Amino acid sequence: xxxxxxxxxxxxxxxxxxxxxxxxxxxxxxxxxxxxxxxxxxxxxxxxxxxxxxxxxxxxxxxxxxxxxxxxxxxxxxxxxxxxxxxxxxxxxxxxxxxxxxxxxxxxxxxxxxxxxxxxxxxxxxxxxxxxxxxxxxxxxxxxxxxxxxxxxxxxxxxxxxxxxxxxxxxxxxxxxxxxxxxxxxxxxxxxxxxxxxxxxxxxxxxxxxxxxxxxxxxxxxxxxxxxxxxxxxxxxxxxxxxxxxxxxxxxxxxxxxxxxxxxxxxxxxxxxxxxxxxxxxxxxxxxxxxxxxxxxxxxxxxxxxxxxxxxxxxxxxxxxxxxxxxxxxxxxxxxxxxxxxxxxxxxxxxxxxxxxxxxxxxxxxxxxxxxxxxxxxxxxxxxxxxxxxxxxxxxxxxxxxxxxxxxxxxxxxxxxxxxxxxxxxxxxxxxxxx
Numbered sequence: 001x002x003x004x005x006x007x008x009x010x011x012x013x014x015x016x017x018x019x020x021x022x023x024x025x026x027x028x029x030x031x032x033x034x035x036x037x038x039x040x041x042x043x044x045x046x047x048x049x050x051x052x053x054x055x056x057x058x059x060x061x062x063x064x065x066x067x068x069x070x071x072x073x074x075x076x077x078x079x080x081x082x083x084x085x086x087x088x089x090x091x092x093x094x095x096x097x098x099x100x101x102x103x104x105x106x107x108x109x110x111x112x113x114x115x116x117x118x119x120x121x122x123x124x125x126x127x128x129x130x131x132x133x134x135x136x137x138x139x140x141x142x143x144x145x146x147x148x149x150x151x152x153x154x155x156x157x158x159x160x161x162x163x164x165x166x167x168x169x170x171x172x173x174x175x176x177x178x179x180x181x182x183x184x185x186x187x188x189x190x191x192x193x194x195x196x197x198x199x200x201x202x203x204x205x206x207x208x209x210x211x212x213x214x215x216x217x218x219x220x221x222x223x224x225x226x227x228x229x230x231x232x233x234x235x236x237x238x239x240x241x242x243x244x245x246x247x248x249x250x251x252x253x254x255x256x257x258x259x260x261x262x263x264x265x266x267x268x269x270x271x272x273x274x275x276x277x278x279x280x281x282x283x284x285x286x287x288x289x290x291x292x293x294x295x296x297x298x299x300x301x302x303x304x305x306x307x308x309x310x311x312x313x314x315x316x317x318x319x320x321x322x323x324x325x326x327x328x329x330x331x332x333x334x335x336x337x338x339x340x341x342x343x344x345x346x347x348x349x350x351x352x353x354x355x356x357x358x359x360x361x362x363x364x365x366x367x368x369x370x371x372x373x374x375x376x377x378x379x380x381x382x383x384x385x386x387x388x389x390x391x392x393x394x395x396x397x398x399x400x401x402x403x404x405x406x407x408x409x410x411x412x413x414x415x416x417x418x419x420x421x422x423x424x425x426x427x428x429x430x431x432x433x434x435x
Contacts, residue, residue, distance in 0.1 A: 078128045096112045134205055141300040
């Protein structure tokens with residue numbers, strides 16, 4: 001359908017429709033992703049010969065496949081869009097979780113969770129690309145901040161659902177029940193989503209097309225080529241040569257290691273160290289994504305309105321605060337689960353602001369106008385690589401420290417500081433064409 005002039009009210013209705021379809025689909029990803037963290041303590045009780053490092057290998061394999069899939073699916077997303085690839089990802093996540101609930105073989109679990117990780121990599125980069133297509137750069141930080149609440153709410157629902165199922169039915173139900181929920185969501189997503197305004201009969205909405213990134217300005221051959229005429233190879237070359245994007249991606253590598261440590265081990269920490277039941281541990285751990293959603297919204301608004309669309313200053317400030325919270329965890333006595341819950345909420349607030357900005361708004365800001373998916377895939381790839389350590393690596397640290405969590409918290413505090421320093425290095429990065 002060719003682009004046509006359409007009433008503003010009609011466009012606004014479509015923008016809301018796209019927003020909520022993307023929000024719902026990506027939130028549902030988490031039903032079949034972070035459920036493993038809740039089931040993990042009960043799996044260790046059933047498989048008594050498994051070590052913490054061994055079971056941590058399962059989310060590490062997920063992260064490795066997720067990292068590889070980011071570059072592949074980020075590139076494919078430029079051609080095929082979210083409608084097809086995210087639908088396939090939802091169906092694959094459903095299928096792998098269903099099979100996971102039926103096996104007791106460790107190698108099979110590794111393989112299934114790896115396939116799940118690869119499939120789910122066709123998610124955030126496509127969401128960012130689609131939301132950028134449907135909105136202007138002027139409100140990008142705020143819109144992506146709002147839509148990023150999808151994975152925080154999805155995390156909360158997943159942990160509460162999995163905690164209830166583990167306590168009442170068993171850990172296997174925490175995998176097969178969410179797998180069934182994803183099927184109607186996938187069908188609705190495919191039926192009603194459109195990748196860009198042009199697909200729904202509107203004129204293009206993005207207002208930053210035609211502005212070169214700093215990396216492009218030094219490459220005359222490619223920069224002289226109109227954005228619409230660039231091939232996938234040229235866009236990939238421009239993305240990989242973008243220095244600011246690489247600094248951002250390495251910072252996200254460190255930040256995501258911290259985030260996934262909390263995602264993979266907070267339920268285990270509350271159960272082991274604070275003496276909570278699995279259901280109680282999941283209930284208290286939801287403070288991380290729940291309060292984190294407020295941090296994401298606040299960070300998006302602050303970057304748009306207080307810092308002139310600069311994302312790095314907000315990230316740096318919140319990451320320094322996060323490092324302080326991580327150090328504070330080491331001082332919380334055993335059995336003081338109320339203080340631990342408060343600290344988790346604070347950690348979530350300071351985690352999800354930088355997480356959303358670094359993997360969403362900032363990536364789009366500094367990338368080629370036609371490369372939102374590829375650039376986000378690169379950032380997410382390094383972030384997922386950092387998440388690999390948060391599984392087996394944190395399990396290894398915990399084993400080496402004989403169950404002492406202080407070493408873990410001091411280590412991730414250091415990672416947060418490194419990420420903050422990298423954000424300071426790109427303090428003045430802004431969207432293309434922003435003043």
